[in-house]
């Protein structure tokens with residue numbers, strides 16, 4: 265895990281204060297208009313939590329996730345990740361954090377095309393400077409644990425949606441990150457497969473203590489999480505424990 | 509970051525799109541092949557000219573009858589007969605001159621057994637062979653006393669010997685020149701083409717006295733077609749030229765202000781011009797070929813830019829799983845360089861093959877040096893880096909979130 269240089273707030277992994285995000289757009293007359301998507305978000309997530317973020321389409325869920333994942337930067341406000349102020353990090357350090365400390369899972373799987381499941385899972389290790397042979401060995405082990413060892417040499421287009429998402433989750437796990445960010449991971453899957461994927465997340469959270477932040481539209485998916493956050497038009501309107 | 513792994517990723521990307529990779533490479537292949545071919549042709553021409561010059565003999569002047577404007581350097585306009593054997597002997601006595609060889613020429617019919625052959629007869633003195641740096645393949649040259657006695661002896665050019673006597677040993681054989689019997693005393697080493705493109709080996713050489721009296725004849729006795737004059741040293745060629753001109757004007761009684769009735773050419777100077785021309789030719793050829801290499805490079809940049817746009821999402825995914833800007837930059841740069849280097853290698857082989865074909869079928873001398881190969885290769889890599897860098901930097905500077913959202 266992180267070596268927190270400045271332990272900003274106890275055992276909190278994520279600490280966001282007064283965070284806003286707006287996009288600048290050009291309208292038809294060439295005038296610049298700003299579209300604010302997130303408004304003064306304050307949010308603390310501790311290590312080991314399982315958080316579901318819900319909200320209507322366009323409420324800013326993905327925008328928030330991208331900022332949490334160091335893929336995007338906020339317009340204002342601060343974001344401390346494991347005791348580090350993300351705003352002060354260089355692009356190389358951000359790449360290292362995405363590689364070592366965060367695992368992404370996307371709605372559209374985002375696997376690399378025409379590359380075997382095995383190599384897809386192994387790729388983050390290459391960017392971590394680990395040799396191809398060792399990367400493949402570790403990737404195969406992980407695929408075995410997610411029940412995909414027979415599909416290791418299949419390319420993404422030869423796999424079902426559920427299998428692709430398992431490959432993507434394996435890829436997210438390969439560097440043993442403390443944090444998994446999943447943006448509508450079950451959005452493209454049927455309910456049976458969705459439940460299997462959610463059980464996998466739940467198991468990772470319980471058994472390995474991995475912090476999971478997950479975006480979903482569906483109540484029964486959100487029900488797997490221990491905490492529920494609801495966004496509306498860029499504001500947090502609900503933040504409560506999930507007790508059912 | 510693991511360079512070897514990124515190299516593997518680049519190779520994989522190229523293999524995933526074989527057709528595109530191949531077509532892009534084609535530009536490089538043609539460019540490098542053209543450069544190698546053109547350089548080798550240019551170098552071949554220079555080598556050939558240098559060999560011809562080396563075979564020509566050193567410190568040479570050629571003196572021909574007629575003014576520069578009317579007679580020029582061509583041996584064709586032979587109506588002016590102002591130069592004589594005695595002029596040649598007089599020039600030989602000048603302090604800066606080593607020796608002279610007067611030459612008369614004519615065409616004559618040769619025969620041996622049933623074979624006939626028409627060729628140029630060169631009548632000259634015994635030192636001609638030495639002055640023109642012409643070695644013997646077999647036998648000996650004729651001697652000074654044979655020149656004095658107008659003996660019927662002949663030295664054959666290699667082509668003439670072959671055509672007239674086939675595989676027979678010519679030495680000691682008697683051939684007929686305009687029906688008079690001549691004894692073959694020697695055969696000349698092959699010399700190849702002159703700078704003007706004439707085959708110098710299709711000739712026979714006989715004593716100038718014999719030629720004048722019995723073969724070429726002349727209505728102006730003692731007049732010659734030209735003379736070779738050998739200076740004593742390379743550094744005194746200017747003085748020697750002045751001395752020759754002064755002596756000939758005196759002997760020909762040319763009044764002050766009147767034009768010379770002869771022309772003196774410094775063959776070394778002529779050779780320098782030819783060398784320069786060959787140098788210019790190889791530079792021009794190389795430049796033309798480089799343009800195709802440049803076009804190939806632009807093709808690579810074009811394709812790489814398309815590739816970056818097309819693979820924006822892939823770049824976003826790679827960034828999301830931890831690729832830093834340098835990893836992305838390196839991968840795209842490596843892709844461009846691999847296209848160039850592989851294309852360069854294939855082009856090199858094709859260029860060498862093409863040069864070989866040209867040398868076989870066009871009867872041209874082709875020279876390929878290691879330096880040329882290295883140059884083509886370096887050039888190809890440089891093109892790869894130069895034209896690959898911009899697209900690669902474009903890929904690396906994408907923002908992860910924008911790249912991921914790209915449809």
Ligand SMILES: Nc1ncnc2c1ncn2[C@@H]1O[C@H](COP(=O)(O)OP(=O)(O)O)[C@@H](O)[C@H]1O
Nearest residue numbers: 287299301319320321322323324325326327328
């Ligand atoms: N790159 C962008 N440029 C401009 N507007 C954007 C951009 N990304 C998102 N938005 C806008 O921000 C709002 C929130 O988007 P998003 O976070 O994707 O919503 P959600 O994931 O909750 O459906 C939307 O109105 C969307 O149009």
Ligand SMILES: [Mg+2]
Nearest residue numbers: 325326327447
């Ligand atoms: Mg979204």
